[in-house]
Amino acid sequence: MLEINTCGLYCAAGGFHIDPWKPAPRAVITHAHSDHACPGSEAYLCAAASRQLVAARVGEDARIETMEYGETRDLGGVRLSLHPAGHILGSCQARLERNGEVWVVSGDYKVQPDTTCPAFEPLRCHVFVTESTFGLPIYRWPPQAEVFGEIDAWWRANREAGRTSVLLVYPLGKAQRVLAGIDCSAGPVAARASVERFNALYRQAGIALPGTRPPAGVPPGALVLAPPWTIPPAWFRRLGPVSTGMVSGWMRIRGTRRRRSLDRGFVLSDHADWPGLLQAIEATGAERVRVTHGYRYPLVRWLRERGLDAQAFETRYTAEQDETGSEDVEEIS
Ligand SMILES: [Zn+2]
Ligand SMILES: [Zn+2]
Known part of the structure; x- marks a missing residue:
């Protein structure tokens, strides 16, 4: 067929x-x-x-x-x-x-x-x-409640140390699942434009998501959702001291986190x-x-x-690209 x-x-x-x-x-x-x-x-x-x-x-x-x-x-x-x-x-x-x-x-x-x-x-x-x-x-995923708890704990520790938490997430699907799963009452949550674009479409579709704001001017200790591809260093510098984490099934493999010099990897796919x-x-x-x-x-x-x-079946589907994704060229925000 x-x-x-x-x-x-x-x-x-x-x-x-x-x-x-x-x-x-x-x-x-x-x-x-x-x-x-x-x-x-x-x-x-x-x-x-x-x-x-x-x-x-x-x-x-x-x-x-x-x-x-x-x-x-x-x-x-x-x-x-x-x-x-x-x-x-x-x-x-x-x-x-x-x-x-x-x-x-x-x-x-x-x-x-x-x-x-x-x-x-x-x-x-x-x-x-x-x-x-x-x-x-x-590839075996831990229970997702455990992973959301790890993200909450990492964010809390960063807040107490005066650092902003930058969490790299695939902008369509993963970002919204994380927003819905973690405890967003803990502080301001910001999202870069390429993530916010899909947050808005989810909200329009009636999916309840916590509020998010643009990253510019967020206070130290905020959580910022950003796409997993290259972000201009100038953007990071403006946030002050940061800790970086990434949410991906590829985080199951330790080398992936090390290669990208991330502070934390969270296994959720x-x-x-x-x-x-x-x-x-x-x-x-x-x-x-x-x-x-x-x-x-x-x-x-x-x-x-x-x-x-x-x-x-020889297809050309790729995984959601964590390493090289590039379909969203963003302004610095
Ligand atoms: Zn696919
Ligand atoms: Zn897909």
Whole structure:
């Protein structure tokens, strides 16, 4: 039902791509991260809750149609429906059914709860196309309450020492999950423009988030949310003494923090960890699994050893880039 062509994952019968990495005639979008929502397609279809976020990526004047979660639509004899993926606001899995065969494309997903988006919905299918950004057994996430508690404690200690806490977070999804999870009553919280842009879209969508202000002129001891890519040193200098931390699944690996000279790393991801991937795959009951993203081959091998028909799908999706992300060029604020 699905194949890979030059633009991406293609359903010939239905005449649509899912998350094409090049402009396509019709694009079904699983979520608004930039490696999944590429501009230039003639028409887009996404979950209703994702509309504003997708428009922010592909342009306000793009043709964007939406579907509610669970609603079905017939496209060339393919019954298409979208279901929560638990990754970020509006993220979905795409379920395709034709002549009794069911495929599910996961998009990016996590099975941990997240108060800023509906929970991942397990779907039975014959073929499951799963991501595997963190598809290695070393990736296991600690309970998120513990991680939020660590961030609160780090911020408190910095406050007492008169330092500003600069927390690097991916601006779409992670930033809002952290804001909703930590104790923001402890002091002023600021967000750089590229983060605040998505905070505003979450609030518009009715997701309750604590108030945030621009970083300029924050008092010492504040918490400042900033994107994980390069920030001008002059901006840091204006904040006075700072402690830096970063929230990412990659923080599971010590070297990542050291390489970036961060004071602290907090392990929290919007992707499934290794046990989460296995749990999600098993729940589908699928006998055929197609693996995209990241560490495809270890997961493919593990599944084959257990008798499943598993293959890697050569896609161009990247993890939300912690190291080199650059889609938001910012003013110094
Ligand atoms: Zn994503
Ligand atoms: Zn992705």
